[in-house]
Each structure stands twice: as structure tokens, then as C-alpha cells.
Amino acid sequence: MRQRIRSAGRWTWIGGLMIALVVAGCASPAGDAITVRVDYSHDEFNTQFIQYFPDQIQVHPGDTVRFVQDWTGEAHTVTFGTAVREALETNRPLIEQYGHLPEDQVPPEIFEQFLEAECTLPVLFSECEGPPSESEAAGEAEAAGTEPEEAFPPIDQSIAQPCLIEEGAIPTDGGPCPNQELGAFDGTEAFYNSGFIGFETDRENVFNLEVSESIVPGVYPFFCAVHGSFQNGVMEVVPADQPIASPNEVNEQTREELNEVVEPFRQVFAQAQGGEIVMGGEAFSGNFSGLVDEQVQGLLNEFVPETITTEVNEPVTWLMFGPHSISFDVPEYFPIYDVQEDGSVTANDEIFAPAGGAPEIEEPEDPTQPLVIDGGSWDGSGFWSSGVLFSDAYVQYTLRFSTPGTYRYACLIHPPMVGTIEVSG
Secondary structure, X not given: OOEEOOOOOOEEOOOOOOOOOOOOOOOOOOOOOEEEEEOXXXXXXXXXXXXXXXXXXXEOOOOEEEEEEOOOOOOOOOEEOHHHHHHHHHHHXXXXXXXXXXXXXXXXXXXXXXHHHHOOOOOOOOOOOOOOOHHHHHHHHHHHOOOOOOOOOOOOHHHHOOEEEOOOOOOOOOOOOOOOOOOOEOOOOOEEEOOOOOOOOOOOOEEEEEEOOOOOXXXXXXXXXXXXXXXXXEEEEOOOXXXXXXXXXXXXXXXXXXXXXXXXXHHHHHHHHOOEEEEOOEEEEOEEEEEOOOOOOEEEEEEEOOEXXXXXXXXXXXXXXXXXXXXXXXXXXXXXXXXXXXXXXXXXXXXXXXXXXXXXXXOOOXXXXXXXXXXXXEOOOOOEEOOOEOOOOOEEEEEEEXXXXXXXXXXXXXXXXXXXXXXXX
């Protein structure tokens, strides 16, 4: 009953935001499409949310819903189907009842019940049995005397690419779906998956869901096949002669929901700029690489302070909350995911692996303790990256600079997340 909130590796127990749809007293104008925001990048600071805004909508048969994704470095899908409905019928009530609790307060049988439902579906980040994890692959390679070929598990193509299964079992072999022609959604499909919504490619960052004229009025839940049941929503199809909220009213609802989740981030960002944050009752001070808030299902992707001043050979330490990298002299931008000519989607291993001499990482025996890494010293030339790091507590990453200069650095999995180091002699 946990959700991995980043492409590179965190599982955490977090609650869903369940806000009821306020039904307006007028029908939506013909031809207007309701817009659902998928993720969201705030204009005051870089954010990332594992949510749909709004997460509950009403439509008429024949309507179109525009799912518009903010590209924050995180892939998302929009996935419907009878199989999704069955899984969410179990998992949505569990999330509502237990999602706000710390993991150690959730009964083990609840996790088992959640996973039993979740594992009936292809979910990119899940605890279901599947391809070996990065650490498992590394361990197997070490035992065999070889290096692992990939820094990231293979991507299930029935998730990454469009997939329509009218009835029957969902593919579990990781290959592309035999039928990628979605057509209008009529509610009878077993699995109706958008594939990764466009991201940093020639494709628009929009998935247009066409609702069939013949769809039976009722409730149709959907979820993100990357992140699983915690990122879910509900589309209610209402008979054409009954009123629903207008697109403008849905936009206002989206604004209200966004304000609710942004405000806690605004507070923690202000605290970090003041030099100290409080997490779980513990105070932290120093340089921050990413921030989180216990109330919010997402990440605040900023280096705070944005500019750090130091001297040659003096250690600079970042406290990393959420999965990120510390990367210098980054080559011409390379995408987190690559789309091949045949449409297949692969993860870019260069992003996730360390580069330039970073040491091997040893996980702490106690997961409540931080992952402490001494990155050594960088001379100011050549690509240097910590690799994508994450710890259940937080990461403490230290690096020294042997050459004076001004150096820009970035997080490779969050494109807007950049900072500067000024090193004096």
C-alpha cells in the first residue's frame, strides 16, 4: 500500500486528496472540452504532484476530456477499464481509510489486500513480482562477476505505449500491446491506456479522451499506470439531458485544489530559504536538494539556496529530500526517456547512474537513518554526477571542488531544478 513517487526510486505511504465535485446547474457548452491537469508545475517554485486536478469530473456521452500534462520530469498515463475499476473498488476505500497513516501503523493484512488488487494491473512502480530491481540486478551481476547492463528496470511497453484490450487478461510480458488504436472510450474495455502522455518529444503533452456516444451513464474510475492506485480519479458519465459543470467551473475547481496542495509547499520553501526546515518533528539546516511536505503527494524540486559560495577543497553538503541528482558539466540535454523509431520507450541509463568518480553506495542498515555519501573531489571539468539518489530518510551528499570557478549544476530527472556553486581560491 505504498507508492513510488519518482522515476528513480522512492516508496512511501501517502494519502490521496479526495475532493468531491461540486455540480453546477448548467450544461457545458457544446464543443467545449473539460480539462484535467496531470501533475502541475507551479510558477513560484518547481513542483511535481502525483495527482490529477481535478480528480473527479462529470461528462456527457460524446464529450472530449483533455488531460494536459505539465512536464516536471515525471511520466504519467490515463488508464481506464473494467480491470482498473475492479482494482480501485478495493484500493480507493483502503487509501481513504489508511492513506494518512504512517506505514508502521498500517496493518500488514491491509498491505496484502492492497497489493493483491494492485497486482492485477500493470503498474510501472509496484511491489508486484516482475523484473529485478536496480539493487537486485546489481547484486546478481556482482555475483556473476559482471556489471549490470541497466541502471533502471525495463519499462513495460503496455504502460508506456497506448494499449487497448477489449476483454481478457492484461499482458504481463512487458512487450507492446497488440492493439494500440484506442478509439472512443465506451466503458466496456478491460484496459484502455493512453501510454505515456507526450513528454519532451514532438508529441503534444495532451491526451484527448473521446467519450463514446453509446457509453452507459455511470461512474468510470481511472488511474496512472506509472504510479498505481494512489494516483486515481473518477469520471462520471451523466445523461445528456442532465446538467454538469461547465469547463470554466471545472477550471475553478482545479484552481481550488491546486491552491490547497501548493500552500504547504509555499511554507516549507519559505522555511528552507530561511535556512531551516522541520520534518517529522526534527529540524534540518544547511543546503537543500529538493524538499517535501508530509501533507502533500509530491515534491518541491528546488536547490535551496540557489547559489552556494565555498572555497577550494572545502566540503559542500546537500541534504536531499526526494530522489534527485547533483550533476555538473551536464552534456547537451538528454531525455529521461527515449522513444525509439518503433515507438518503444526506454529509460536513459546515463541519467540514473553515477558518473565522474562518485563512490559506490552502501545503504544504511537502519532505513530510518540518512544515506551518507562522500562524493570526493571534482576539478571543475568533465561530466560529474552523483547519480539519482534516494533514501527513506534523506540523503547527505558531500562534494569538494579543487579548482576556483563558478559552476552550474542540475538534477537530471527534474529539468527545471538548477543551482550554482561559486568556488573561491
